[in-house]
Amino acid sequence: MMKRAYIVCCLLALSLAGCENDIYRSSIPDVSVHLELNLVSQYPLFANSYNEYIIFSEPRYAVDRVGFGGVIVYTTLEGKYVAFDLACPVEAKRDVRVEPDDAGVLTCAVCGERYDITFGLGYPMEGISKEPLKRYVTSLYGNTLIVSLK
Structure with missing residues (x-):
């Protein structure tokens, strides 16, 4: 019985240690992000659209936060709302x-990497970058789309 408990503890410790490397760390630092978009009064053409985007490089209001390099809010080909930082990870x-x-492709003029956001993933296409674009959380509450860091 003691041997079995020892083996279980060792396996548990190994599995937890293995998860440590699975945590995604972006080269883009965590900087405050907060946008509230009213899809009826402010952005009626953006609601229920596909392959459309809005760029926020500067705050519109005092409560807005636009991340590290600005934010792009995009409607995927599936009609989902996604948001990414505009700073190139390379x-x-x-x-x-x-x-x-x-x-639905974003290109860095400096390094030449291209990122595909059509399905909301932001993955690099050229192999220059080892990581996708930094993605932000989007939540839809009624007619208000909220973009946040977490």
Whole structure:
């Protein structure tokens, strides 16, 4: 019985130690993000759309927080709302931002990496970056879309 308990404890310790490396750490620092978008009065054309985006590089109101390099809020091809920091993870500088095109791809003019956001993942396409774009949490409460860090 004692041997079995020892084995179980060892396996548990190994499994917990293995999880330590699975934690995603972005090269983009955690900076406060808070946006509230009224999809009826402020952004009626953005509601129920596909492959559309809104960029927030500066706060609109005193309570707004736009992350490290600004925020892009995007409607995926599935109609879901997602948000990413505009700072390129390769460069990791506030002023080096990815630029969107009409196909759901964001490109960094400095390093040349392209990121696909069409399905809400922000994965690199060229292999230059080892990480996706920093993603923010989006929550829909009635007609208000809230973007936050966590």
